[in-house]
Amino acid sequence: MADQLPDLSILRRCWPTYADESSTHPVMVNGDRIGGERPVVIAGPCAVESYEQTLAIARIVVAAGGKLLRGGVFKPRTNPHSFQGLREEGLEILAEVRRQTGIGIVTEVMDPRLVELVADTADMIQVGSRSMQSFPLLTEVGRTSKPILLKRGWSATLEEWLGAAEYIAMEGNRDIVLCERGIRASCHSDYARNVLDLNIIEPVRKATPLPIIVDPSHATGQWNLVAALSRASLAAGAHGLLIEVVQDGADRGQLLSDGEQGVPREVLEEIMDDAKQTRVPIPGAVPTS
Numbered sequence: 001m002a003d004q005l006p007d008l009s010i011l012r013r014c015w016p017t018y019a020d021e022s023s024t025h026p027v028m029v030n031g032d033r034i035g036g037e038r039p040v041v042i043a044g045p046c047a048v049e050s051y052e053q054t055l056a057i058a059r060i061v062v063a064a065g066g067k068l069l070r071g072g073v074f075k076p077r078t079n080p081h082s083f084q085g086l087r088e089e090g091l092e093i094l095a096e097v098r099r100q101t102g103i104g105i106v107t108e109v110m111d112p113r114l115v116e117l118v119a120d121t122a123d124m125i126q127v128g129s130r131s132m133q134s135f136p137l138l139t140e141v142g143r144t145s146k147p148i149l150l151k152r153g154w155s156a157t158l159e160e161w162l163g164a165a166e167y168i169a170m171e172g173n174r175d176i177v178l179c180e181r182g183i184r185a186s187c188h189s190d191y192a193r194n195v196l197d198l199n200i201i202e203p204v205r206k207a208t209p210l211p212i213i214v215d216p217s218h219a220t221g222q223w224n225l226v227a228a229l230s231r232a233s234l235a236a237g238a239h240g241l242l243i244e245v246v247q248d249g250a251d252r253g254q255l256l257s258d259g260e261q262g263v264p265r266e267v268l269e270e271i272m273d274d275a276k277q278t279r280v281p282i283p284g285a286v287p288t289s
């Protein structure tokens with residue numbers, strides 16, 4: 001497969017079907033079209049902590065109009081003593097939640113040896129920020145037929161990010177969605193987790209037909225900032241959002257990861273309502289209303 005494809009051009013505008021800068025390669029996941037006219041919202045807990053928690057959050061997402069649940073079962077944690085995810089048991093929980101609700105499953109894989117296992121359950125496979133340049137992992141997920149959510153490394157340039165996507169595409173899988181999740185700068189750590197780089201959306205859309213979504217949850221680290229930055233992301237041309245959600249009445253202090261950034265049900269509903277009323281703009285076009 002790989003040698004039939006032109007070098008370093010698979011994902012660029014020289015992919016002939018998408019020569020026109022306003023065209024996008026739509027990626028279908030569980031009936032949602034990422035890269036279509038309307039933004040798609042993927043939402044869920046940071047980590048799958050139990051069947052009850054995951055089912056409750058899946059029901060919140062479905063009630064808000066969502067079709068895709070993102071929940072981590074292999075968690076990339078800074079501290080090796082932190083909760084690492086429920087792993088195989090977590091995959092079983094996700095599969096059961098899908099059976100119960102019909103929701104599509106998005107979940108992360110970090111280890112190339114586990115790609116096949118995760119692909120058996122996931123409708124979309126996430127490659128996280130820390131793994132963006134894990135080349136053996138990119139190659140392995142490129143060999144699956146599942147759509148890939150490729151998060152931007154927190155200090156990756158546009159070229160490095162597109163290069164990572166190219167590794168996946170080289171194996172034959174072009175169903176890739178890019179996800180901006182905030183970058184590191186030297187001056188923000190006393191007030192926010194990361195800096196949300198909305199500047200990159202338009203250059204990405206001009207450079208590649210791949211859709212791009214935004215994760216304001218990891219960018220801010222604070223749930224009360226997420227709705228405003230979701231609107232900003234859609235205005236800047238994102239094809240969708242990735243939003244962390246908490247269960248009704250959750251005690252944030254008890255959550256095993258990212259307790260401060262998950263939005264409650266009402267905020268998710270507000271974000272989804274905004275998204276339903278938004279048309280994804282053409283890159284570089286000046287909004288008229």
Ligand code: PEP
Pocket residue numbers: 046072076127128129130151181218
């Ligand atoms: C996540 O999506 O839960 C996550 C760990 O994000 P990131 O890889 O962007 O830090």
Ligand code: MN
Pocket residue numbers: 046047218244257258
């Ligand atoms: Mn998280």
